[in-house]
Amino acid sequence: MSNDGPTPLERFVQGIIPENPVLRQVLGICPTLAVTNTMEGAMTMTGAVLFVLACANVLISLIRGMLKPHLRILVFTLTIAAFVTVADRLLAAFMYDMSKQLGPYIPLIIVNCIIIARCEICAAKQGVWTAFSDAVGQSLGFGLALGCIATVREVLGFGTWFGKWLGWHVIPASIPTDVWSPWVIMVLPPGAFLTLGLLLGATNWMTARTKKA
């Protein structure tokens, strides 16, 4: 059972670019848009998704022999909910500021389509190691997409990159405001939609170009 389908390495590589959950499959849009106005939020979200996805995938893969088809989705959701509770409590304990900033979006990982899709596609059919490497690959792909969006939004919106953690000013604060001033719209919701839309367009364009070449 664990021998058919892609190997762990293939799963891992596929998650990052070829089957990137955000850019290719367009799943999990809610956190992608909501937490990407700063790099810190994006990276914390990625960490939480990595934790939840890895734990849920491994557990589902271990119990895959016992799953009944009609109860499958319910089992997935409850497993994910349990691990999200753990992740939420951990964040509240060790990174209180981030937990406050991300607010309801950490519990909303429960209904993130990426995780249920991975449980369904990979973990319910394949072995533990494949499921684990799939989880890591998909989370890295998720993190990559979030990082791209957050970089655009934070640099244009605040002029910083990892502003709170590292304090890097990509665009020096000394530039006079009539030359360049932060684009407030990038921090607000419309910026998220526009950035992701254009990023999807750019991904499709590059895919089409590589295929032609």
Place this chain on the structure above:
Amino acid sequence: MDYLATILLLAISTALINNMVFHFFVGNCPFIGVSRKLDTAFGMGAAVTFVTTIAALLSWLITWAVLAPGAPLTTWVWHLIRPDAKGVVDLSILNYVVYIFVIAWAVQLVEMYVRKFFPALYKAFGVFLPLITTNCVILFVCLEIMKHVPSAGDVPDPWGLDKALIYAFCAGLGFLIAIVIMAGMREEIEHCDVPKPLQGPGITLIMAGILSLAFLGFTGMDSNLAKILKPAPTPAPEIKAAPPPAS
């Protein structure tokens, strides 16, 4: 009158100003996936509104009676088991698991109801109904309500059942408005010559961005409306004289 004004303000700020899709980004998956046709979009929005309201009713009751810190039912049961127990009983760690269970149950209920009484509607969005379980709007509403359920803990702005229900209904309504507008636009854009890479989700997201820009225009509407509806509601300049209300 004061009560009515509060309710109206809550409704407007939930449905328009803090629109679920354009402000909180929840429910984006169906917003992009199911907004191709106007009638399916309307069906989806209506189903979400309905499920959200039911889930909000259940989750408010369960949170208030069982899950919140010092909830009456749990305390009563706990004191039956351990009559000499002290301290506040708190089951709020179970919140997420219970909410997702409640939502799954409510979706099942709606599915059965629609299949029995509206077969045509069931055919139109039968596929999407199970997907509502993973619609972020519903869980988001449950989580917001969780923060406002009156309990033994420190709740800044406690909501009764009435406010919770209105919040949930208007959140669903906001989603309905958003997805219907989007479906109308997408039906038109079918006839346009969209650049190839942007076709599908790309152009939809860009349109959503522009729409969300338009919805930003509602910002500040609530405070102005509050001024009209509640003329001079004690602006409280003498803070040191008035003792804070014991809530």
